[in-house]
Structures are given as structure tokens and as C-alpha cells.
Amino acid sequence: MVALAESEPSSLRVQQVSKSFPAPDDPLTRRQALNNISLSIAPGELVSLVGPSGCGKSTLLRLIAGLDLPDSGELLVGSDQINEPSAARGLVFQDPNLFPWLTVRRNIEAGLVARGVLREKRNEVDDFMRLVGLEAFADAYPHHLSGGMAQRVALARALINHPKVLLLDEPLGALDAFTRMRMQDEVLRLWENRRTTMLLVTHDIDEAIYMSDRIMIMTQRPGRIDRTITNALARPRDRSSSEFLRLRADILELLHFAGGSISSFE
Amino acid sequence: MQLAVPVAALVTFGIHLLLSKKAPPLETHSYMLLFWEILAVSIVLAIAQSFWTALRRKMRHLWPIFTAGILLIGVWDVITLGFHLLPLPYFPGPAAVLRSLISDRALLLDSTWHSLVLLLSGYTLGVVVGLVSGVCIGWSSSVRYWGMPLLKVVGPIPATAWIPLAMVVAPSAIVSAAGLVALAVWFPVTMLTASGISNTRASYLDVARTLGAGRAYLIFRVAIPAAVPNIFIGLFMGLGASFLTLVVAESIGVKSGLGWYVSWAQGWAEYGKVFAALIIMAGFFSTLMTLLFKVRDRVLVWQKGIIKW
Secondary structure (H helix, E strand, O other), rough: OOOOOOOOOOOOOEEEEEEEEEEOOOOOOOEEEEEEEEEEEEOOOEEEOOOOOOHHHHHHHHHHHHHOOOOOOEEEEOOOEEOOOOOEEEEEEEOOOOOOOOOOHHHHHHHHHHHHHHHHHHHHHHHHHHHOOOHHHOOOHHHHHHHHHHHHHHHHHHHHHOOOOOEHHHHHHOOOOHHHHHHHHHHHHHHHOOOOEEEEEEHHHHHHHHHHEEEEEEOOOOOEEEEEEOOOOOOOOOOHHHHHHHHHHHHHHHHHHHHOOOOOOO | OOOHHHHHHHHHHHHHHHOOOOOHHHHHHHHHHHHHHHHHHHHHHHHHHOOOOOHHHHHHHHHHHHHHHHHHHHHHHHHHOOOOOOOOOOOOOHHHHHHHHHHOHHHHHHHHHHHHHHHHHHHHHHHHHHHHHHHHHHHHHHHHHHHHHHHHHOOOOOOHHHHHEEEHHHOOHHHHHHHHHHHHHHHHHHHHHHHHHHHHHHHHHHHHOOOOOOHHHHHHHHHHHHHHHHHHHHOOOOOHHHHHHHHHHHHOOOOOOOHHHHHHHHHHOOOHHHHHHHHHHHHHHHHHHHHHHHHHHHHOOOHOOOOOO
16 A cells, blocks of 8 residues: 655645636736635645636636736645645646656656656555556556546546645546546545545535535635535435435525526536 | 469560560560569469468558559550650660669669768758757747747748758758758758647646646656657658758759769660669658658557547
8 A cells, every 4th residue: 555645734725815817808907717715724634616617716726736826815835835836736637637648657657757756766656556446557548548547547646746735626527427426435535545635626516515524615706715614424425315415405505695507517 | 362463473574575576685684584583472472371371461461552563564664665655765664774773783872872871961960950949949939939930931941942052151062962951851840849849738737837847847758748749740741851852952962862863864865774763762762751650650659549540
């Protein structure tokens, strides 16, 4: 089994962050994507962020990853300010974005190569391939993989850097219902034995309830966190239990009042 | 089916025997030797394939095209030697060309060697410079700002148009020819490399950055691999341009190589030799193309299954 978190999971704080982009139709006006957003995630916590399309969830995730910089406000991992991308904050997108020119093994190794530590840590590659159950596909190229397998490679590729925070941007959104449920368990298993702090952006309320400790609900344009719901259901959770369904109804209700139309949810 | 090639060889040679009353016996002799060889090899293969399945599969694929090729030589013989449909001495028959090929083999081999050296040195130089300038233009927006206009204005000038200038500037004809070949290769390689690099999917770069990648990783392990399919298109276009430039440069300034050989033979009205050199060029250039295809298939093995090959 893989050594448990090599670096301790970190807290994540977003303080009064705003971000605007030039409007696509008129480059002179700027459109507010995030307005004064604040949130805080404890070390080892798994938090979901749900909200209607275009509410700025992905923008927020890119800011936390360090791929974009905020107009104002602060983002902190532990006590360190975020101002550039770092291997300490892994990011998995809806599209696995595997490098098509590298085999599964080399894709998983990518983070080690990028950080120049492949030589010392090569032995971990096999551990991570086993962790996501892809030993048999080590030498396959990404286009030979199914969607679920490709996303498992993407997870392993992010995890091999032992990130303090793992950011998941609708990672299971493109998978069919069965694969998605299986992958939810898989991600939970990874989280449970590594206790990495995770922030999961999702469209899927069931997924948010099934997986996370807390659920943050975002409003649309400019994005703000409207409400945070603590999810105290015992794990492993039963998707058809009455508590589960009650929580689901509550969240749908909230989303309705938050201005998101239900139709934009799957 | 398996006997198609030997039969075609017999037919073609039969045509020649019927027509060759007037042709010099020396030509007929070497032509005959060639067909004996084809006959012998094809019969041996036809027998071997009956118990060698891998060979049979290969033969089934190649036989029709070989048969057609041999019959085509017969048609050529009919047109030239038979009915004199094409004016002599410009269009000699296949036996005369074969004779030239054999009698002048030493000079042809030497010319091929010189062409190969010139081509490879020019091509290598053009590719190396083209890759470097392409990556710089594709990656850095300030290099693109200054470099792109130059590339767009100077690049499309055919390399051969620089010949007058190159002959003045370069210390020797060989150097100027190599430089022209390099210039011809440089343009497509730079253009395609630059567009490949700047079209790298932003999400690949984002992923790499969240994995801890620095600039060197982003350029050499993300942008360049992503651009390789494009780069190969540039390499193919450059190879085609290099053949053209090579032959023109050799026939004008350089005193060696296949391009020179063709214009020299033409000067003596020895069109058998012209055709012999054309045959050598066909084999020479298509071999280089095939080699480049093989390299591409090797490098881009990850594309197999994504695109139609």
C-alpha cells in the first residue's frame, strides 16, 4: 500500500476573493465572475461546491490551483499564500487531460519528472498504479482507456505528488452513471486512507451528499457562497436512505431560492 | 495468380524480342539478363510461398502491382521501339535505358552519393534551425511578434529564386547548394512547428503546471510532444522542397550529383542516361520518403487508433 500522506493535509482558506474577466462580446467591460467570496476548509476535510453552470465554480478552483490570480482578496494553503501553481495543490478536470503521447505509466510519472524527483521516487509509480488498479495497463496509451480508467490515471497522476489539497473539477461528470458511482467509492477510498484535503466541484447533488463532509452552495453571477450545509450522515452512506433523500430535497429547495434553475442539474 | 509475375515477365520480354530486330544486341543482352533474373526470382518465390504463409500474404499484396509494373515496361517498349510513337533520341526504349544504367553505373553511383551528402547536410541544417526557430516563434509571443512577419514575407520565396544571390555570397557552389536546400526546408519546418507549439491545448499546460512543471518541462515535455504531428507535416513538406531545390541547385552550380548528371547527359543528347538518372532519383527520393514515414510511425505510435493512418 502507498505510504500515507507524506505531507500533512493542509487547511485551505479563501478570503474575500473577487475575480472578473473581460466580457467575450465586449473586451472593454469586465464581467464579475466571483464577488467577495470566502470559504474555509479544515485539513483532511472533503467539501463539495455545487451551483448552477456558470456560477464561477471552476474559476474559483483555478484560483486555488494558482492558474489564475484574483483581482482582490487572499488565498491560503495552511499559512502560505497562493500565487502560482504548485504540486502541493493537485487538480483533476472533468476531461482527464492525460498526455496522449505518454503511456499510462509515464503519465503517472509526469509529476515526478516535472519536479525532478523521478529517480528517488520511481518505486512509488507501481504503488500508485496498483492503487487505482491499472497495473495491467501500464504500457497502454490513453486513447485505449475507457473514461473511468482514464480518470483513475488522472487521479493517480495528481496523487503521486502527495498534494496537500486535491482539487476536483467535476471529475466524474463525463462518466456514465454506473462508472460514476464506482468512481465515487474509489475517490472516497483514496480520501479515507490518505486524508488529503479535497474540494470537489460538482453538478450532481447526489454525488455531493454521498461524498462530502460539507456542501457549499454557490449562487450565479457574480458567484458567491450562499449557504453551507454540514453533512453529518454516517459513512458509508446509503443513497436511498430517508435522511439522504431529505437532505437532497433541502438542497434542491435551497438551490431553487439561490437563483439556480433546477433544470441545469442532472 | 502466383505465376502472374513470371508470365508478365515472359510477355514483356517476348514483346522485346519481337521488336528488337533493329536494337543493338548489347542492349538486348542485358535486358534479357534482367528478365531471366525476374523470371528466376519470381518462380522461386511462387514455389516458396506454397509452404511459407508469411511470404504468401506479402506476395498477395505486392503481386498485382509488380505484374502491372512489368507489363508497363512492355507497353513502353511497344510505344518507343515498336511503333516509334515518341521522337528519338528523347525517348529511348527500356532496354536502351537499362544499358545506360549499367554502362554508366560508376558515375551514377558517385552522383547519387554526392546528392545524398548534399541533401542530408542541407536537410539536417534546415531541420535543426527550423525546429529551433519554430519552437521560439510558437512559444514566445515577443519572438512571434518580430519573427512571424519575417517568416511570412521571406519564407514563401522559393529557395531556388535565391540562386543568383547564393552563388555570389557562398564560398563554394556546394556550400551555396546546401544552404539553399536548408532554406527550402527551414520554411515549412518553422511554420508547422510554430503552429503546432502555439496550438498546444491550454489544459495540457495547466495540468503540467499543477504537477509542478517548470518552463523547461512545459516546452520540452508538453508543447513539443503535442506539436510533433504538426512537425512531421513540416518535415515531409521540407523533404519535398529539398528534392526540388537539390536538383535545381545541382544542375546550375554544383559539378556533381544527380541534378548535374541529368543536365550533363542532356548536353550530350544521351537521353538513355537522363532516364537512367530519373530512375535512380525515383528510387533515391522515394526511399528517403519511406524512411521518414517509418520514423514518423515510430515516433507517433501513440496516435495509432486516434487518427486514420
